[in-house]
Amino acid sequence: MAEQKRIDQPTGTETVGHEWDGIEELNTPLPRWWLWTFYATIVFAIGYVVVYPALPGLTGATKGVFGWSSRGALAETMEAEGARKAPILSAIAVTPIEQLPAKPELMNAAVQGGAAAFRTHCVQCHGSGASGSKGYPNLNDDDWLWGGDLKTLEYTITHGIRNPDEAETRNSLMPAFGHDGILTAPQVQDTVSFVRVISGQEKQSASSRRGAALFEANCAVCHGPQGKGMREFGAPNLTDGIWLYGGDRETLTQTINNSRRGVMPAWRGHLSPTTIKMLAAYVHSRGGGEATPPPAPVETAQAEGGAAPAAAPAN
Amino acid sequence: MNSMNDITDSPLGVYQKRKAVFPKQVDGPFRRFKWLVMAVTLTIYWVTPWIRWDRGPHAPDQAVLIDLANRRFFMFSIEIWPHEFYYVAGLLIMAGVGLFLVTSAVGRAWCGYACPQTVWTDLFQHVERFLDGDRNAQIRLDRAPWTASKVWKRMRKWAVWLLISFATGGAWIFYFADAPTLQHAFWTGQAPFVAYGTTFVLTMTTFILGGFMREQVCIYMCPWPRIQAAMTDEKSLIVTYKHWRGEPRSHGKKRAASDEAHFGDCIDCLQCVQVCPTGIDIREGPQIGCITCALCIDACDKVMDQIDRPRGLIDYATELDCEREMRGEAPVPAIRRLLRPRTLVYFGLWCAIGVAMLFALGTRARIDIAANADRNPEYVRLSDGSIRNAWLIKLRNMENRPREMTIALEGLPGARMWKESDTRESAARSITVEVPADQVLKEHIYVVAPAAGSAREDFAFTVQAGGDGGEKARDAESFVRPEESE
Numbered sequence: 001m002a003e004q005k006r007i008d009q010p011t012g013t014e015t016v017g018h019e020w021d022g023i024e025e026l027n028t029p030l031p032r033w034w035l036w037t038f039y040a041t042i043v044f045a046i047g048y049v050v051v052y053p054a055l056p057g058l059t060g061a062t063k064g065v066f067g068w069s070s071r072g073a074l075a076e077t078m079e080a081e082g083a084r085k086a087p088i089l090s091a092i093a094v095t096p097i098e099q100l101p102a103k104p105e106l107m108n109a110a111v112q113g114g115a116a117a118f119r120t121h122c123v124q125c126h127g128s129g130a131s132g133s134k135g136y137p138n139l140n141d142d143d144w145l146w147g148g149d150l151k152t153l154e155y156t157i158t159h160g161i162r163n164p165d166e167a168e169t170r171n172s173l174m175p176a177f178g179h180d181g182i183l184t185a186p187q188v189q190d191t192v193s194f195v196r197v198i199s200g201q202e203k204q205s206a207s208s209r210r211g212a213a214l215f216e217a218n219c220a221v222c223h224g225p226q227g228k229g230m231r232e233f234g235a236p237n238l239t240d241g242i243w244l245y246g247g248d249r250e251t252l253t254q255t256i257n258n259s260r261r262g263v264m265p266a267w268r269g270h271l272s273p274t275t276i277k278m279l280a281a282y283v284h285s286r287g288g289g290e291a292t293p294p295p296a297p298v299e300t301a302q303a304e305g306g307a308a309p310a311a312a313p314a315n
Numbered sequence: 316m317n318s319m320n321d322i323t324d325s326p327l328g329v330y331q332k333r334k335a336v337f338p339k340q341v342d343g344p345f346r347r348f349k350w351l352v353m354a355v356t357l358t359i360y361w362v363t364p365w366i367r368w369d370r371g372p373h374a375p376d377q378a379v380l381i382d383l384a385n386r387r388f389f390m391f392s393i394e395i396w397p398h399e400f401y402y403v404a405g406l407l408i409m410a411g412v413g414l415f416l417v418t419s420a421v422g423r424a425w426c427g428y429a430c431p432q433t434v435w436t437d438l439f440q441h442v443e444r445f446l447d448g449d450r451n452a453q454i455r456l457d458r459a460p461w462t463a464s465k466v467w468k469r470m471r472k473w474a475v476w477l478l479i480s481f482a483t484g485g486a487w488i489f490y491f492a493d494a495p496t497l498q499h500a501f502w503t504g505q506a507p508f509v510a511y512g513t514t515f516v517l518t519m520t521t522f523i524l525g526g527f528m529r530e531q532v533c534i535y536m537c538p539w540p541r542i543q544a545a546m547t548d549e550k551s552l553i554v555t556y557k558h559w560r561g562e563p564r565s566h567g568k569k570r571a572a573s574d575e576a577h578f579g580d581c582i583d584c585l586q587c588v589q590v591c592p593t594g595i596d597i598r599e600g601p602q603i604g605c606i607t608c609a610l611c612i613d614a615c616d617k618v619m620d621q622i623d624r625p626r627g628l629i630d631y632a633t634e635l636d637c638e639r640e641m642r643g644e645a646p647v648p649a650i651r652r653l654l655r656p657r658t659l660v661y662f663g664l665w666c667a668i669g670v671a672m673l674f675a676l677g678t679r680a681r682i683d684i685a686a687n688a689d690r691n692p693e694y695v696r697l698s699d700g701s702i703r704n705a706w707l708i709k710l711r712n713m714e715n716r717p718r719e720m721t722i723a724l725e726g727l728p729g730a731r732m733w734k735e736s737d738t739r740e741s742a743a744r745s746i747t748v749e750v751p752a753d754q755v756l757k758e759h760i761y762v763v764a765p766a767a768g769s770a771r772e773d774f775a776f777t778v779q780a781g782g783d784g785g786e787k788a789r790d791a792e793s794f795v796r797p798e799e800s801e
Contacts (some may be wrong), residue, residue, distance in 0.1 A: 008444065011357075024682040127692075128691060129691030129692040130692075131691070131692035131695065138695065138696075140690075140692060140703075141695050141696060141697055141699050141703075142698050142739070143698040145695075200700075237698065240699065240700070241696055241697065241698060241699060241700030241766070242696055242697075242698050285735070287703070287735065287761055288695070290416065291681035292739060293577060
């Protein structure tokens with residue numbers, strides 16, 4: 001290896017002195033602007049380390065001379081946002097929910113806030129458009145098991161449905177007629193026939209006529225003599241076009257045999273009362289919400305059957 | 316040391332230093348026409364924002380206003396909404412086709428007379444001549460050392476240029492806000508930052524482009540000279556030096572009468588070069604630097620008068636006419652040159668767009684309905700088995716008075732609708748609402764229809780202002796039902 005530097009004739013460039021097998025390395029320095037840019041990045045990097053949190057330690061990174069951190073910046077933004085929203089949130093908090101619609105500004109804010117909370121906590125079961133799915137109620141329609149006015153919605157969200165840890169939860173316990181041996185398999189089929197007749201899916205038959213008597217004896221106590229449901233017990237209207245689990249023979253057979261025990265969490269404790277209020281406002285705004293009934297919690301067409309004085313036990 | 320130096324230092328350098336141009340004062344019909352165009356265009360530019368136009372209490376009173384904040388464009392009695400932006404697009408297309416038309420007919424007339432770069436450069440050059448004297452004085456001053464007198468003269472010139480530039484940049488912002496209000500806010504320091512920023516940027520660009528870059532903009536920065544080559548042909552009127560008449564050149568006025576047969580009319584006085592704002596020699600033939608301002612024609616005609624030769628050695632002429640003239644034939648009248656397929660096609664196109672736009676403008680509706688279907692969920696089955704769809708409906712009232720509008724369903728038998736704020740009991744085939752003046756009203760609307768029907772049934776929302784015979788608009792939509800299998 002020759003260590004002597006020399007000028008390479010064809011290019012006129014100095015060599016660095018390395019030579020291997022007749023191949024020499026030319027000394028082509030970087031452009032000066034490139035070098036200065038490189039030095040500038042080093043200076044910048046040092047400055048960055050001084051100013052911002054950068055070097056990791058055992059208990060955390062260095063703080064930087066201004067104490068700035070992205071987490072701190074986020075906290076600041078959140079705090080400012082909280083302060084911005086505080087007046088309207090406290091106004092919503094002190095306003096009884098049935099009075100919200102009279103204050104459009106509050107109602108609008110509640111619907112917006114409820115929509116945000118819904119996207120976080122409710123879409124998993126009820127879907128992003130609140131249209132539910134099999135076993136999870138569609139919140140856009142006009143069929144409510146427990147009632148669809150603001151106050152009722154707020155109660156349902158607060159206490160949940162069949163929540164074992166909640167004393168005041170919505171609870172309806174339909175017996176598992178087949179499983180518990182209350183009805184025989186043919187009797188269940190007859191009852192299914194009757195339900196499909198009153199919901200307009202089948203014509204009268206001998207089976208359905210036998211089912212009518214079974215329904216009268218076993219089901220009318222909750223679903224009403226005409227099968228129109230009763231909100232006091234969360235008993236669905238069996239004559240309308242909406243089925244939570246399905247209105248075909250197979251599904252109805254399963255339902256009567258085994259009962260359905262859908263559970264919704266009680267959001268009290270997880271969400272603030274204000275958030276729950278806003279959620280109720282949002283759900284109400286989805287198009288299926290009902291007006292707050294004047295004194296008696298009885299709805300018009302829905303509860304005609306249920307209005308009959310059926311003093312049945314709650315379960 | 317490095318190879319970059321080798322390239323820039325070599326005679327094959329890629330960059331040439333600008334040669335200063337000192338155009339000489341000239342007088343003549345084209346110069347006077349240029350003054351006229353300059354006066355008209357600058358007046359339009361500076362005066363337009365200050366024209367008032369009474370539009371009543373619901374709209375601004377400025378005749379021409381681009382109201383970005385409220386997304387409206389006002390032009391005298393015409394008001395353009397954002398969704399009608401195609402009118403502006405149509406105007407831009409007309410401007411483009413118009414430029415093609417003018418170019419194919421009379422060459423780069425836009426460049427020579429009406430282009431803002433030309434107008435402002437011309438204005439700056441006149442200031443320069445007024446303060447520093449004509450061409451020779453300017454050259455002397457340019458070469459003079461930096462004495463106090465030269466510094467003073469430069470400062471004086473730049474100050475006037477800056478003043479004009481400021482007036483230019485400052486006028487632009489008045490097109491975007493109420494001019495008197497903004498003017499007051501501007502001088503009291505209360506105008507928005509964007510007003511000061513725009514004024515500053517436009518002041519500096521005017522100062523630099525009009526004062527220092529001048530012909531560099533026309534030759535190097537502007538794409539139009541490259542494009543215009545596609546617009547002109549042998550029948551376009553362009554500034555032409557008639558070399559068969561001028562060559563060979565004689566030097567000096569004293570052309571021996573006996574030599575008349577030998578020498579052409581050009582006496583190489585260089586007047587055409589000295590008056591040229593881009594510093595070119597038109598005698599070298601058509602070239603990219605020529606903006607066809609025709610000042611060289613004015614200069615040459617004057618010289619031809621002096622040496623008692625016919626005018627028009629440099630002239631507006633078509634290439635075909637030049638050939639005819641060379642052969643000794645009479646030129647074709649200019650009007651026949653202008654009326655040819657290419658110009659007629661451009662003109663026809665231009666008129667067609669204009670007429671179509673005028674027709675659209677004259678018959679356009681001042682109400683509009685835009686329905687946006689809520690597709691999450693696509694449909695909702697109600698307890699009575701009927702199907703409900705939802706729409707967000709936007710009603711535009713583009714007049715300066717509140718109007719009652721009736722939304723109705725067209726098609727979709729058995730369907731009824733209601734506003735979100737109402738209840739289903741109030742459902743009907745039509746809904747009447749009041750839309751405030753010059754506003755868009757948004758309504759969330761539910762439509763309920765019987766379950767029987769196709770999975771996607773076409774219908775339309777119609778809206779009518781006032782009673783029967785009022786303005787109408789419609790928006791075709793589809794009603795969605797569950798598929799049979801469900």
